[in-house]
Structure formats: C-alpha cells, structure tokens
Amino acid sequence: MLKQSRVAVEVSSTSGAKTPPGPPWRIPLVGETLSFLRDPHRFYLTRIARYGEIFSTSLFGDKCIIVTTPEASKWLLQSAQKFFKPAYPESANSLIDPTRSFGSEQLHNYVRRIVGSSLYPESLQFHVPAIEALACSVLDSWTKQKSINVYSEMAKYTFEVAMKILCGMEPGKQMDALFQNMQDFEKAFLTLNINLPFTTYRRGLKARDSMFKAVEEMIQQRRKKKRDWSGREQQQRLDMLDSMICVETKDEKFANAVTDIHVRGIIMTILFAGHETSAAQLVWAIKNLHDNPELLHGVKEEHEAIRRKREPGSPLTWSQVMKEMPLTLRVINETMRTSYVGLFLPREALDDLEYDGYYFPKGWKVYASPSMVHLNPKLYTEPYKFDPTRFQDGGPKPNTFIPFGNGQRLCLGGELAKVEMLVLIHHLVTTYSWKIKEDHGGIRWWPVPIPKGGLVIQVEREVERGLEKETRQGQTGELGSGEFQH
Numbered sequence: 011m012l013k014q015s016r017v018a019v020e021v022s023s024t025s026g027a028k029t030p031p032g033p034p035w036r037i038p039l040v041g042e043t044l045s046f047l048r049d050p051h052r053f054y055l056t057r058i059a060r061y062g063e064i065f066s067t068s069l070f071g072d073k074c075i076i077v078t079t080p081e082a083s084k085w086l087l088q089s090a091q092k093f094f095k096p097a098y099p100e101s102a103n104s105l106i107d108p109t110r111s112f113g114s115e116q117l118h119n120y121v122r123r124i125v126g127s128s129l130y131p132e133s134l135q136f137h138v139p140a141i142e143a144l145a146c147s148v149l150d151s152w153t154k155q156k157s158i159n160v161y162s163e164m165a166k167y168t169f170e171v172a173m174k175i176l177c178g179m180e181p182g183k184q185m186d187a188l189f190q191n192m193q194d195f196e197k198a199f200l201t202l203n204i205n206l207p208f209t210t211y212r213r214g215l216k217a218r219d220s221m222f223k224a225v226e227e228m229i230q231q232r233r234k235k236k237r238d239w240s241g242r243e244q245q246q247r248l249d250m251l252d253s254m255i256c257v258e259t260k261d262e263k264f265a266n267a268v269t270d271i272h273v274r275g276i277i278m279t280i281l282f283a284g285h286e287t288s289a290a291q292l293v294w295a296i297k298n299l300h301d302n303p304e305l306l307h308g309v310k311e312e313h314e315a316i317r318r319k320r321e322p323g324s325p326l327t328w329s330q331v332m333k334e335m336p337l338t339l340r341v342i343n344e345t346m347r348t349s350y351v352g353l354f355l356p357r358e359a360l361d362d363l364e365y366d367g368y369y370f371p372k373g374w375k376v377y378a379s380p381s382m383v384h385l386n387p388k389l390y391t392e393p394y395k396f397d398p399t400r401f402q403d404g405g406p407k408p409n410t411f412i413p414f415g416n417g418q419r420l421c422l423g424g425e426l427a428k429v430e431m432l433v434l435i436h437h438l439v440t441t442y443s444w445k446i447k448e449d450h451g452g453i454r455w456w457p458v459p460i461p462k463g464g465l466v467i468q469v470e471r472e473v474e475r476g477l478e479k480e481t482r483q484g485q486t487g488e489l490g491s492g493e494f495q496h
C-alpha cells in the first residue's frame with residue numbers, strides 16, 4: 011500500500027508507485043528539449059492539459075518530472091537538502107564554477123548569512139543613495155538617444171547596482187568590460203556545450219575566465235587592505251566582498267572553508283542570479299505601466315506626492331521607498347506574477363522518493379515552475395489579466411506567489427530587486443514621459459522572458475517639453491499630449 015506523502019520520504023523503487031504520466035516515447039538526449047526551448051509556456055500548458063499538473067518528460071538529456079501545483083512546488087523547494095540538490099543543465103553547470111552551489115548544507119547556510127547581511131534591509135538602506143544615483147544616470151542618458159532598448163538599458167543598470175553592492179565598483183571602463191563579459195557568459199548558458207572556436211559556448215567560457223580573473227584581482231586587493239569593521243554600523247556599511255573575505259567570525263570552521271575560489275563562484279552566482287531577472291521585471295513593469303494609462307496615472311500621483319515632500323537634491327529615504335510606494339509595489343508584484351520569469355527551478359532527486367502517490371526515482375531531475383503556479387486559473391481568476399488589486403488586503407494565498415522561490419534557496423536579493431525597481435520607477439514617472447516605438451508582440455524566452463525585441467521606447471524629459479514640475483503640482487495626468495503616455 012502506497013503512502014500518500016506530503017513530505018519527501020525515501021521509498022523502494024519496487025513500492026508500486028509509478029512515475030508521473032508523460033509522453034510515451036522520448037528521443038534519447040534531445041527528448042522534448044526543443045519544444046521546451048521554443049515556447050516553454052506553451053510546452054507546460056499542453057502537457058498539463060494532457061497529463062496533469064505533475065508530469066514527466068525528458069529535457070537537456072535528463073529524465074525529468076515537472077511539478078506545477080503550489081503544494082508540490084513547496085514540497086520540492088522546502089525538502090531537506092539530503093533529498094534534492096540544485097541541478098542546472100550541463101552547459102550551465104560547466105560554465106559556473108563547481109563551488110557555485112555554496113557548498114555543503116551547513117556551509118551553504120553560513121554563506122547565505124554572510125551574503126544576506128549585505129542584502130537585508132539593515133544594510134541595504136545605506137545603498138539607496140547609490141542606487142538612486144545609478145537610476146538617475148541611466149535615465150538621463152535616455153534623453154540623448156532617439157530610441158531606447160529598455161532591456162539592454164535595464165540589464166546594464168541592474169548589473170551596475172549589483173557590482174556596487176558587491177564590491178563598490180563605479181560605472182566606467184572596467185564595469186563596461188565586465189558587463190560585456192557577463193552578456194557573453196549568459197548567452198552560453200542554455201547552449202550545447204561544444205567547446206570549439208567561434209561557438210557561443212567557447213565565447214561564454216572565455217568571458218567567464220576574464221570575469222574570474224577580474225574578481226580574483228579584487229579579492230587579492232581586499233586581502234591586502236586593513237579596514238575598521240569592528241562596530242555594528244561599520245559592518246552594515248561593508249560591501250559584500252568585504253563581508254565575505256574580511257569579517258572575523260566565531261564560525262571559524264566555516265570561515266576557513268570559504269576559499270577564494272568559493273568567493274569567486276559566489277560572486278558569479280550573485281551576478282548571474284541578480285541582474286537579468288531584475289532587468290526583465292523592470293522591462294515588464296515599464297510595459298505594463300505604458301499599457302495601463304489609468305494605473306500609470308495613479309502611480310505618478312503616488313510619486314509626485316513623495317517628490318513634493320523631498321528637499322531639492324536630497325536622496326530618497328529608506329522609509330519613502332519602503333512605506334510610501336504601496337501602489338507601485340503592487341504593480342511590481344503583479345508584474346512578477348504575470349511576467350513568466352521563473353520558468354523552472356531545477357533540482358535532482360538524491361534518493362528514490364515518493365510524493366502524492368508518484369514515484370520520483372533517484373537521479374531524475376525535478377523542476378518547479380513558479381510561472382505556472384502564478385498563471386494557474388484555479389489560483390488566480392483571469393490569470394493573464396494585469397490586475398495589481400490582487401495584492402491588496404493580504405494578497406495571494408501562501409505558496410501561490412513564489413517569484414523568489416521557496417525554502418533553503420529562497421532568493422537572497424528579493425529586497426534589493428524591489429528597491430532598484432521602485433527607485434527607478436520613481437524617477438521615470440516623475441521626470442519623463444515615454445511611448446513604445448517598437449513592440450514586436452510575443453516573447454523572447456531565454457535566458458529570461460522579455461517582450462520580443464527588448465521593448466524599444468522613445469523618451470522625453472517633461473521639463474524639456476515645458477512641463478515644469480513646480481507649475482503643475484496636483485495636475486498629473488492632465489498633461490497628455492495624445493502621443494506620450496504619462
């Protein structure tokens with residue numbers, strides 16, 4: 011008799027449980043990879059319709075089970091690390107340093123504490139002025155361009171923010187070179203790992219090695235510097251690199267286990283995990299605001315109220331970002347729900363396991379899909395409708411909104427991502443108006459889903475159009491030119 015388990019349990023492969031249903035015939039190696047890569051959302055929808063919300067398939071050369079219900083996703087993502095480990099496709103694994111998984115369970119927890127200390131609110135609040143300066147600088151540069159590819163610009167912005175918080179680096183030549191390398195590195199992520207000249211994979215490897223070298227040099231420089239980090243405040247103001255390599259700790263056992271190679275891998279993980287995702291969400295947020303003029307009007311009012319209270323030239327305060335932008339935060343949450351970002355979070359079963367009557371064989375990959383949870387009509391009525399009011403009055407039910415994952419690997423940069431989006435939107439809506447120049451329709455799915463073509467817009471600074479802020483207090487939304495969105 012099978013146990014209907016809601017927690018991971020080890021079972022014998024002869025227990026009688028069957029693997030979840032899936033297509034009967036799988037082409038070796040390729041399996042269903044091409045359909046998945048072509049349009050992952052459609053891939054999920056068609057298979058769920060045919061086989062149910064937990065189904066098996068074959069992707070990236072591996073046998074694979076996909077779970078799409080909130081309960082099963084929670085089970086997978088919250089299960090102890092002895093049952094599942096993260097398992098990205100081979101090309102991704104071979105590109106990222108093997109130590110990127112943050113090491114053993116205990117070491118992983120220790121590293122999360124250190125990395126998190128620079129990303130949690132207590133430290134993050136000190137970075138708001140720097141984030142704001144980067145946001146203003148990128149937006150300022152837009153007025154000099156005839157058309158702006160929002161995705162390229164947002165990728166650069168979020169990369170600059172991540173580098174600033176990681177190691178205090180300012181925009182400039184070194185930043186540009188690292189950004190270029192990061193882009194080549196990312197392009198190679200879901201390609202075949204064929205290491206031949208002129209292949210995307212080879213370019214990715216070269217880019218990764220250049221980044222490793224730059225990061226190693228930074229680590230060496232830091233090791234030579236003596237700093238005062240004795241007080242609590244000093245510790246909160248440290249950048250992440252200092253926190254990782256310099257802060258003395260009582261956990262000597264783990265501190266010694268974090269080698270420079272480890273630090274290098276962690277930095278690559280953070281840069282990779284942290285900038286494309288936020289950039290994609292910003293692109294969708296800007297598109298959603300454009301497509302919903304009434305909402306944009308409300309968001310503008312929210313930000314005009316903050317702007318009116320600010321002393322000229324004073325930076326945004328932590329409290330303004332956290333407490334005075336509730337509508338914008340709802341727009342961001344609804345954007346994260348509808349944007350398809352979070353297509354799959356891959357794990358590998360480390361034992362024969364059973365869940366809800368299904369057999370999960372050892373060695374098989376198991377994917378959770380936040381985007382399929384977010385677009386499930388049983389959980390959200392009219393799931394494709396953009397409606398930020400869903401996040402009012404307590405918001406969605408537990409485990410049904412998981413843009414940052416769940417469990418031991420919950421995103422460390424969730425707060426940072428929200429802050430960088432809120433700050434950029436503040437300046438965008440209070441200073442500029444924009445219209446979409448090219449919207450190709452459809453989605454470019456990889457490495458992160460964005461509108462096809464990256465969303466090309468045209469921007470005007472309102473002040474330059476004679477719409478001086480000081481003369482129009484309280485009149486936002488009445489200034490439409492008929493062409494530009496406000």
Ligand code: HEM
Nearest residue numbers: 280283284287288291355413414415419421422423426427
């Ligand atoms: C809206 C933007 C973002 C989204 C949607 C997002 C989403 C996620 C998700 C779903 C995971 C879990 C991966 C898994 O379970 O396999 C994750 C992990 C992670 N994220 Fe984010 N992320 C975002 C921004 C950031 C930022 C800005 C940073 C830091 C600069 C960051 C750093 C990390 C790190 C370090 C992990 C790995 C945690 C671990 O393995 O313990 N993320 N992110």
